[in-house]
Amino acid sequence: MAFICVVPVHLPQESLLIPLLEHISSSFHRETRIVFLPIDPSFAYDHSRKQHNSSLLLAKLVDIKPKDALRIVGVTDLDLFIPILTFVFGEAQLSGPASIVSTQRLRNEFYGLPKNDGLLQQRLEKEAIHELGHTFGLVHCRNDLCVMRPSTYVENIDLKPPQLCYSCLKTIDEKLKAIPP
Amino acid sequence: MENIDVGILVVDDELVVRDSLYNWFKEDGYRVDTAEDAKMALKKLQESSWDIVLLDIKMPGMDGMELQKRIKEIDANMIVIMITAYASVDTAVQALKEGAFDYITKPFDPDDMGHLIRNAVAQRKLTEENIQLRQKIDELSKFDEIIGDSPAMKRVFELVETVAQSDATVVIHGESGTGKELVARAVHSNSPRRYFPIIPVNCGALPEGILESEIFGHEKGAFTGAQYRRKGKLEMADGGTLFLDEISSIGTKTQMDLLRALETKQFTRLGGTKEITVDFRIICATNQNLEKMVEEGTFREDLYYRINVFSIYLPPLRERRSDIPLLANHFAQKYALAMNKKITQISPGALDLLVQHDWPGNVRELENAIERAMVVGKPPRIMAEDLPFQLSAKKTDLTSDSLEEIEKTHIQHILERMEWNITRSAEVLKIDRVTLYNKIKKYGLKR
Numbered sequence: 001m002a003f004i005c006v007v008p009v010h011l012p013q014e015s016l017l018i019p020l021l022e023h024i025s026s027s028f029h030r031e032t033r034i035v036f037l038p039i040d041p042s043f044a045y046d047h048s049r050k051q052h053n054s055s056l057l058l059a060k061l062v063d064i065k066p067k068d069a070l071r072i073v074g075v076t077d078l079d080l081f082i083p084i085l086t087f088v089f090g091e092a093q094l095s096g097p098a099s100i101v102s103t104q105r106l107r108n109e110f111y112g113l114p115k116n117d118g119l120l121q122q123r124l125e126k127e128a129i130h131e132l133g134h135t136f137g138l139v140h141c142r143n144d145l146c147v148m149r150p151s152t153y154v155e156n157i158d159l160k161p162p163q164l165c166y167s168c169l170k171t172i173d174e175k176l177k178a179i180p181p
Numbered sequence: 182m183e184n185i186d187v188g189i190l191v192v193d194d195e196l197v198v199r200d201s202l203y204n205w206f207k208e209d210g211y212r213v214d215t216a217e218d219a220k221m222a223l224k225k226l227q228e229s230s231w232d233i234v235l236l237d238i239k240m241p242g243m244d245g246m247e248l249q250k251r252i253k254e255i256d257a258n259m260i261v262i263m264i265t266a267y268a269s270v271d272t273a274v275q276a277l278k279e280g281a282f283d284y285i286t287k288p289f290d291p292d293d294m295g296h297l298i299r300n301a302v303a304q305r306k307l308t309e310e311n312i313q314l315r316q317k318i319d320e321l322s323k324f325d326e327i328i329g330d331s332p333a334m335k336r337v338f339e340l341v342e343t344v345a346q347s348d349a350t351v352v353i354h355g356e357s358g359t360g361k362e363l364v365a366r367a368v369h370s371n372s373p374r375r376y377f378p379i380i381p382v383n384c385g386a387l388p389e390g391i392l393e394s395e396i397f398g399h400e401k402g403a404f405t406g407a408q409y410r411r412k413g414k415l416e417m418a419d420g421g422t423l424f425l426d427e428i429s430s431i432g433t434k435t436q437m438d439l440l441r442a443l444e445t446k447q448f449t450r451l452g453g454t455k456e457i458t459v460d461f462r463i464i465c466a467t468n469q470n471l472e473k474m475v476e477e478g479t480f481r482e483d484l485y486y487r488i489n490v491f492s493i494y495l496p497p498l499r500e501r502r503s504d505i506p507l508l509a510n511h512f513a514q515k516y517a518l519a520m521n522k523k524i525t526q527i528s529p530g531a532l533d534l535l536v537q538h539d540w541p542g543n544v545r546e547l548e549n550a551i552e553r554a555m556v557v558g559k560p561p562r563i564m565a566e567d568l569p570f571q572l573s574a575k576k577t578d579l580t581s582d583s584l585e586e587i588e589k590t591h592i593q594h595i596l597e598r599m600e601w602n603i604t605r606s607a608e609v610l611k612i613d614r615v616t617l618y619n620k621i622k623k624y625g626l627k628r
Contacts, residue, residue: 139210152292
């Protein structure tokens with residue numbers, strides 16, 4: 001059975017993954033598993049920017065994706081960038097198999113605020129669903145009450161709900177129907 | 182404008198930049214494509230329509246600056262956003278001077294990019310709206326509102342077309358209600374000033390002091406009650422046309438100030454000292470004989486010669502009776518639509534009455550008469566009795582003093598007015614139908 005594969009990539013706080021699995025599974029009605037795969041992210045490190053190139057990590061995830069996995073999502077605490085942007089919370093292949101999410105800028109500590117693991121968990125879940133949504137062909141949604149609404153600041157993530165709106169849910173359901181379980 | 186309707190073309194020689202931007206815009210739902218060099222970009226610009234081009238300044242071969250010039254040749258309104266590294270900000274500033282919408286330095290903040298694209302889309306939308314509105318103004322710049330097929334009106338149309346293209350001052354002569362303001366608007370809307378306003382001032386409706394302030398504006402405290410600075414109509418007409426209706430009513434002081442403003446295109450607000458320069462055209466209208474007023478000394482001669490560069494004479498309706506059916510039908514259709522009434526025709530009897538009437542109030546009076554008839558009339562036609570002046574209709578010339586002769590002529594007249602409808606004619610004559618038939622037979626009346 002095709003499943004959604006969650007892969008930690010340099011993630012010391014693996015406890016975040018258990019609630020995440022449940023959330024992904026209930027959002028996409030697919031079995032979701034954590035798979036530990038050997039990835040050394042140093043190849044994607046950019047010395048001048050002191051960040052990791054998210055596109056390179058994404059390409060690596062595509063290479064190592066288990067054959068029976070429907071989608072793969074990497075979860076990392078590394079600070080990610082794409083060449084044209086100063087940073088990204090995550091990246092995905094639109095209608096492709098892979099996506100990646102970073103917890104680095106989802107942490108309150110990054111902004112000099114007190115640690116809040118509950119908030120971090122919520123933010124991670126929202127961003128993981130958002131990026132996985134792209135892999136199922138969803139584009140950004142204008143609905144304030146949809147997790148597919150784009151977020152350029154962490155505050156934007158807090159404002160949106162962890163679920164898809166009715167319209168995006170309908171699109172996802174149709175896509176999933178076409179994929180055998 | 183939905184995101185899917187917005188086309189973005191990314192031109193950059195670096196694959197990673199192209200791919201990153203492609204994915205970024207795709208996720209936002211935009212229609213997006215990429216080009217690796219200027220040649221490919223120009224090909225894609227010819228093949229399909231694009232709203233925004235993101236252009237790298239430094240590229241091998243034709244660089245971004247040169248490509249921007251080519252793009253502007255293809256579509257002058259294209260939104261071009263330059264992508265640059267820190268080292269080439271000077272070049273980006275130069276690109277802005279040459280018409281680029283904005284520039285962005287690599288790498289950029291995701292929020293900045295989002296704002297930039299949203300602003301660019303809004304700008305593109307405004308530009309398109311502006312083009313569409315200009316096209317609409319051009320479509321409206323016809324003589325649709327002025328109705329007339331008589332030789333006199335054809336001459337008026339010719340004069341309007343001739344003078345519209347120039348910047349000459351125009352005086353429109355004509356009786357009250359002949360449509361002088363419509364002609365003024367036609368001159369303006371066919372002139373190169375049509376994208377700017379036409380500001381009308383009814384000089385006859387305002388006392389001298391107020392008229393002066395209305396035309397030239399005033400500064401705060403210029404007179405009792407001038408609590409705020411106020412722009413005058415002359416300033417509002419900057420770039421456009423000032424229409425002075427009933428110019429003959431303006432007083433000597435305002436005539437003098439107006440003459441100065443006309444000659445220098447400069448004036449000062451009431452109570453002010455600052456000279457204000459404006460670009461305007463003046464169109465005047467009058468129902469008085471200005472030449473006679475000059476002779477009598479009630480209108481300044483120098484102002485008369487300054488404004489009387491080009492004259493258009495609007496004939497009264499009684500001098501162009503052949504236009505009356507055309508005008509009446511136009512107004513009937515206009516009010517049928519406005520009142521949602523299914524009256525679309527005017528009976529021959531009613532039309533005859535309309536043509537015979539002398540219309541001292543000209544087209545305005547005719548329009549009012551038709552509007553009233555539309556209110557009281559019943560579908561499908563306006564009948565003679567629906568018109569307000571039927572009882573004052575042209576008197577019948579009587580050739581005899583005999584009572585029989587007068588009765589015969591009157592019955593004949595009523596029958597014609599009622600279009601030989603016996604029942605209605607009998608009602609108007611207050612006799613029964615049998616009596617009417619007998620009288621028709623007796624006097625040998627025929628249709």
